[in-house]
Amino acid sequence: MTLVPALRLALTGLLAKRPVARLTLVVGALLVVFTVFPGVLPRPHLALFTLDKPAAGQHKLASVPPQQRKGLGAVYSTHNCVGPSREGPELDGNRCHFQNVCLELDNILRAPQEYPQHNNFQRSSVSLTYFRPPAARDTPHYWNDEHRWIEPWVRIARDSYLTPEVVYAPMPENSRWSDAETAVLQEAFWPENFGHSMGDDFLPVFRLARSFGLWSRSDLQVITHPPCSDRGHPTRGCAHHAELSTLLLARPLEDYNTSLFNAPPPFEGRACFRNLLVGTRRLGMGFPSEHVWPEFVRELRVGAGLDPLARPKRQRVVLLQKVGRRTVRNYDEVEDALRMRFEVDVEVVNPEELSLAEQLERMQQTTVVVSPCGGVSFSAMFLPAGSSAVFIECVSFTPTMERFIYTYNDNVMPFYYPVEKRDLHLDRSKLPDWVDPKDEYEVWRNWPNVTVDVKRMERYVFSALLHAEVSYGWHESFRMESPAPLT
Known part of the structure; x- marks a missing residue:
């Protein structure tokens, strides 16, 4: 709008007697200001329409130890587990979203590519602590009619099950929290080549986070346990892990050797999470994934700085x-x-x-x-x-x-x-x-x-x-x- 019509609109509002009409004066006055001084009109925030990709040179966030969260008061856990079964072999299909839980990881004493046939090895290497109020001891908090835990809850990977340890107390005030909003715990399936690294490890992470509405390339933390170096080929599968992670995630991969779990006693090997996702066992390339592959590849293209719609x-x-x-x-x-x-x-x-x-x-x-x-x-x-x-x-x-x-x-x-x-x-x-x-x-x-x-x-x-x-x-x-x- 030019200056003359804006002045005419403001004058019309000034002469009007009805309150509603006087609104025209305000609109006209604003238009005069924005016409004479266009710099005061804020431009649309174009970042709202850009893809979720960090700027050049800011793609990787530093890996920092978890920090204490002060003044939270009593903090308790909750969860949402989705899947076909409450117990038995169909636990493979379960996936869980835990909130306000603590995780401890220990080294797994086994050779690379060794798949134990017993699931108790994971009990000693992964411990998840779940906090409930003392008054909740006799209240239902899981699936079955007896109001008790069913073991295990969810399968992490091939022979790895996760059963939280329930503590009837609030989270300790000195708990060390990850600075990431969401973390995923997974075990690398078979990181021997590019296909398995992409289709059996990173695609499941994307599908799991997406299924709970928590996918974010800028604030998702992926914890591999055991580390890829303990499981896969160092120059093939693990090299692909490192390359894929830089295109999909702003944060580096974590394991029990990184700063996330490396802390002096009494926090050694322990970190707490606002959101922790577990259950990638049936989200890999060997299971139905309609409409997921194109979205996953789109994320890779964005991470590589490419136009995802180019043809x-x-x-x-x-x-x-x-x-x-x-x-x-x-x-x-x-x-x-x-x-x-x-x-x-x-x-x-x-x-x-x-x-x-x-x-x-x-x-x-x-x-x-x-x-x-x-x-x-x-x-x-x-x-x-x-x-x-x-x-x-x-x-x-x-x-x-x-x-x-x-x-x-x-x-x-x-x-x-x-x-x-x-x-x-x-x-x-x-x-x-x-x-x-x-x-x-x-x-x-x-x-x-x-x-x-x-x-x-x-x-x-x-x-x-x-x-x-x-x-x-x-x-x-x-x-x-x-x-x-x-x-």
């Missing part, structure tokens, strides 16, 4: 290169054949040579991925909506490794290139000593390499390119000459 500008095919077992023996032949047949960009990419942020950026501009089975195929999770992936299956008498993941991925259209035994090359002399050469299932599932039939592969890539063309509304984005019939 490819043209057709682009990427062949994921795997080094070692279950790889493709004729990458160059497949690359040249697809480029000549469809007249699109085709390249071979080794994900191990790229950072996670670089993989996210590369995949975001890709329409079709062709990948061997196994952990390398997880780079295809970063494809944008409307894209496709062609997975080279394991030998026909073994189940495919990816279907249980991509069945629930809304973004990626999966195709499965069937492998016949004649396509496989197995060098038994290179089998590790711990593999039983008589176990045909194990040997043929995990150790042969594949020679891809180019003509057969063209048919699957054709369908994948066509899916992208229709999804993005393109026309003649690749040479749409029908593949020759198989002979």
